[in-house]
Amino acid sequence: MKKSVFWVLVGAISLSACKEAPKREYKPESIGAINxxxxxxxxxxxxxxxxxxxxxxxxxxxxxxxxxxxxxxxxxxxxxxxxxxxxxxxxxxxxxxxxxxxxxxxxxxxxxxxxxxxxxxxxxxxxxxxxxxxxxxxxxxxxxxxxxxxxxxxRKSLNKESALQKKFGISLNIPSAYRVGREADNFVWIDRQIRKGHMNIIAYTMPGESFGTDSTFVKDIIRMRDSIGELYIPGPDSPDKVTYMVTEKAFAPYVFPAELDGHKAAEVRGIWEVKNYPMAGPFITYIINDPENDRKVVLEGFTFAPSTEKRDYMFQLEAIMKSVRFLETPVKE
Missing domain, CATH: 3.30.379 (Chitobiase; domain 2)
Structure with missing residues (x-):
């Protein structure tokens, strides 16, 4: 008898809980092309x-x-x-x-x-x-x-390489179509081939006090980009000419405030070109403050896709870089 009463009470409590639980309204998954x-x-x-x-x-x-x-x-x-x-x-x-x-x-x-x-x-x-x-x-x-x-x-298919974690203590959600193409002591280059060219992400660090005053900020950014291009991003072979990626001289880049993974940053948009060679395209750079490690982490995405609209390519690179996470315990080699 006591056992029967017990189960009746359990059933009543269960029914009461079901009645009080809020109903979740079903919403279909949204549709639409990006942008x-x-x-x-x-x-x-x-x-x-x-x-x-x-x-x-x-x-x-x-x-x-x-x-x-x-x-x-x-x-x-x-x-x-x-x-x-x-x-x-x-x-x-x-x-x-x-x-x-x-x-x-x-x-x-x-x-x-x-x-x-x-x-x-x-x-x-x-x-x-x-x-x-x-x-x-x-x-x-x-x-x-x-x-x-x-x-x-x-996230449906991510690149599993760990070069960014090992070198810089950061992670990015990068689609599996991208591959690490070059590594140096303070530089990683990740790229993917597209129908008429390639999409690229590079990462490196700068000392915490790399930039001077606000009045020289854009010049300092251009100087930084051009020096990295000369060191690590060569252009096509050209007889008797040195070629490498630089910032387009005719147009000053746009600079906006940003925040990535809780870190203050600068977002820079502009055009790159290859010194001594007719080749160019858009870039977007994030210069991220990392005061705990007295450094600035630089992420840049750039695209080469001649005679092709580039908005959605650059948007994909932006979305990848905005997924950056600073790891509490960097992966060691």
Whole structure:
């Protein structure tokens, strides 16, 4: 009798726990090409001033590329088409004339991961004002989400080599298509072949006090890059000429503040070229402060892909470098 009462109580408690447990709403996995945004709005707005304002912010040229390529590929569709699987798009911008004023960002509304920018106003001027106000936050939200989406794809098949761990005490999530091509005492070069060229990541360190004042920072970066290029990155053989990678002299690189794995850093975007040889392409460099080891860790990605759009190549390199982790216990050789 006592045993029966015991099991009745256990069952009652279990049922109570089931009732109290919060239900998890199922969200389908989001879809969409990397760096693409679905713009949901009426065609007349898209073809007018409101559409121009959207293109100004979301299709602006990406910094540091040889020719203009938009930050995002925009696909416009009217609201009535935004249904079914289309609602699972990873990045969405919803713009509509309405009786309310609104400019905000929704997360994982129809799928996960997903960011939806919602902009509503009673007038075209109101829509334009809202776009100006929310666009910087929304561009960052889209970009951060795309970086994470790319990194999740990398994890399906990662390179297992440990050169970066052994030499610098760092790790990167690098797709298995990349291979370590060259190692030196303070230098690692990792690359992969692509259809019309190659994509590259290099890593090295500099002393903690390598850079002078803010007024000379860009010059110091160029000097650093050019010296590394001369030491480790030769160009094609050319009769009676010395060739190696340098920073393009005609354009000063762009410099932005950044943070990687909790470390303050500088992000540098620009164009590289080969001294004494007609060869060039884009680069992105991260100079990461590592005060605990009195050094700066430098990661750089650069691409050679003549006559080919390079935005997505450089985006992949950026996503790889932003996966950097500083190891508490570096792997020893």
């Amino acid at each position: 693409s945004v679905s713009v949901i709005m009426d065609t007349d707005l898209w073809e007018g001033r409101v559409g121009d304002k959207i293109r100004e912010h979301f299709a602006a040229p990406m910094e540091g590329l040889p020719w203009d390529e938009a930050k995002f590929t925009l696909t416009q569709m009217p609201e009535q088409v935004f249904s079914g699987a289309t609602k699972n798009t990873r990045a969405v911008l919803f713009v509509k004339k309405d009786s309310i004023e609104r400019a905000h960002i929704k997360t994982d509304l129809y799928a996960a991961p997903q960011k939806i920018g919602v902009i509503k106003s009673t007038t075209a001027d109101g829509l334009i004002a809202h776009i100006d106000s929310v666009a910087p936050r929304l561009v960052k939200a889209f970009k951060d989400q795309e970086i994470l989406a790319a990194q999740n794809r990398f």
